[in-house]
Every structure is written in C-alpha cells, then in structure tokens.
Amino acid sequence: AQKVTQAQTEISVVEKEDVTLDCVYETRDTTYYLFWYKQPPSGELVFLIRRNSFDEQNEISGRYSWNFQKSTSSFNFTITASQVVDSAVYFCALSAPRGKAAGNKLTFGGGTRVLVKP
Amino acid sequence: DAGVTQSPTHLIKTRGQQVTLRCSPKSGHDTVSWYQQALGQGPQFIFQYYEEEERQRGNFPDRFSGHQFPNYSSELNVNALLLGDSALYLCASSRQGEWDQPQHFGDGTRLSIL
Numbered sequence: 542a543q544k545v546t547q548a549q550t551e552i553s554v555v556e557k558e559d560v561t562l563d564c565v566y567e568t569r570d571t572t573y574y575l576f577w578y579k580q581p582p583s584g585e586l587v588f589l590i591r592r593n594s595f596d597e598q599n600e601i602s603g604r605y606s607w608n609f610q611k612s613t614s615s616f617n618f619t620i621t622a623s624q625v626v627d628s629a630v631y632f633c634a635l636s637a638p639r640g641k642a643a644g645n646k647l648t649f650g651g652g653t654r655v656l657v658k659p
Numbered sequence: 660d661a662g663v664t665q666s667p668t669h670l671i672k673t674r675g676q677q678v679t680l681r682c683s684p685k686s687g688h689d690t691v692s693w694y695q696q697a698l699g700q701g702p703q704f705i706f707q708y709y710e711e712e713e714r715q716r717g718n719f720p721d722r723f724s725g726h727q728f729p730n731y732s733s734e735l736n737v738n739a740l741l742l743g744d745s746a747l748y749l750c751a752s753s754r755q756g757e758w759d760q761p762q763h764f765g766d767g768t769r770l771s772i773l
Contacts, residue, residue: 578687584747584769585764591761626693632702645707646715647751649694
C-alpha cells in the first residue's frame with residue numbers, strides 16, 4: 542500500500558519569507574514518481590514539480606526548489622521569497638505504476654494550507 | 660490547447676438520487692482518472708479508464724461507476740446518493756505509459772447532497 546503524509550496542516554508567513562513544506566511517503570515499489578500540486582480557492586489542481594525515484598538530484602525552478610531524499614522517504618518543497626499569490630493548499634502525491642497497463646493512480650497527502658500575508 | 664473540462668460546475672442533489680458527471684480530457688490524452696475530494700482533505704482515487712475499460716479502482720463502493728467513450732471523454736455515475744458523497748469531484752487526464760508526466764486536472768464538479 543502507498544501512503545503520503547503531510548504533517549503540517551497550515552503554515553502562515555509574511556510576504557518574502559521562505560516556506561518549506563514537508564512530505565513523507567511510503568511505498569514498496571522501487572520505481573515511483575512524486576509530484577507537488579497547488580490548489581487555489583478555485584479548486585483546480587495545478588502541477589508544480591515532479592521527481593522520479595531514480596533521480597535524487599535536487600533542483601531549483603524559479604522560486605521553487607525541492608529536496609528529495611530516498612533514505613528518509615521525504616520529498617520536501619520550498620517556496621523562496623513567498624508572495625500573496627502563493628496562498629493556496631499544496632499537495633504532495635505519489636504514483637507507482639506497475640506495468641504499462643496498470644495505470645498511474647495518484648495517492649495524495651492531506652495537504653498543507655499556506656497563507657502568505659502582505 | 661484545451662485543458663481538462665468538467666461539467667457541471669456545481670450540482671445539488673438529495674439522498675437516494677443518482678448523478679452523472681462529465682469530463683473531457685486534455686487534447687492528446689487518452690487516460691482519464693476520477694478523484695473525490697472531501698472538504699479539507701486530499702483527493703482520493705476513485706478509478707481510471709483507458710481504452711474504454713476500467714483499469715484501476717480505489718476503495719469505493721459499486722455505487723460509483725464510470726464509462727469512457729471512443730473520443731476519450733468520460734462519465735462518473737453515482738447511484739443512491741448519500742450525504743457523505745458531498746465533495747469536489749476532480750477529473751484528471753494523462754497519456755497511457757507516460758507515467759513520469761503529471762496528470763492534468765479539471766476545475767472539478769462540486770456536488771452537494773441535501
């Protein structure tokens with residue numbers, strides 16, 4: 542069984558502060574994919590970043606960066622210099638497809654609500 | 660390039676009724692997944708369709724059923740509605756086999772059961 546845990550329920554910061562969101566996952570599969578999505582009040586889930594299980598290189602994309610550590614099963618996400626428009630619920634998700642016809646269902650964490658105050 | 664579209668946006672039903680939600684995938688995508696998101700929780704996987712067949716299913720009762728059409732669009736049907744079925748229903752599309760690529764989500768259908 543797969544499981545994703547986001548221990549932080551809500552984070553409140555002042556604009557321009559950095560925000561780090563924690564994500565811990567569980568899977569027995571050796572090949573898997575991790576994603577971060579953002580959900581603004583409108584409801585649509587917007588894809589942010591992804592990482593596969595065999596690439597632990599951490600990267601930076603604009604104001605987003607992520608830290609993937611297989612040894613601790615963590616996939617943390619950081620927003621640098623936060624802005625009011627970053628206020629949303631952020632979800633970490635795991636996919637571990639088994640074979641081409643098996644499908645790629647996403648297992649989501651419970652989400653972390655980020656509130657950026659001006 | 661049209662993204663994932665869902666209809667209707669909002670729906671109000673009463674207990675015991677039946678409902679059908681619709682989804683058109685992003686252009687070029689052939690796989691459709693449905694998720695249920697209760698208030699304050701993360702989305703829960705219902706099922707996934709590819710080549711007009713249900714390929715994977717989450718822990719949802721048989722009251723939840725679906726269909727995929729030759730043009731890849733999909734429907735989610737829920738029978739004998741319960742109060743607990745009140746949620747945001749999200750449709751996502753992807754391309755079969757491209758598992759490293761993200762699923763693209765629609766805006767969802769907000770279903771309220773009275």
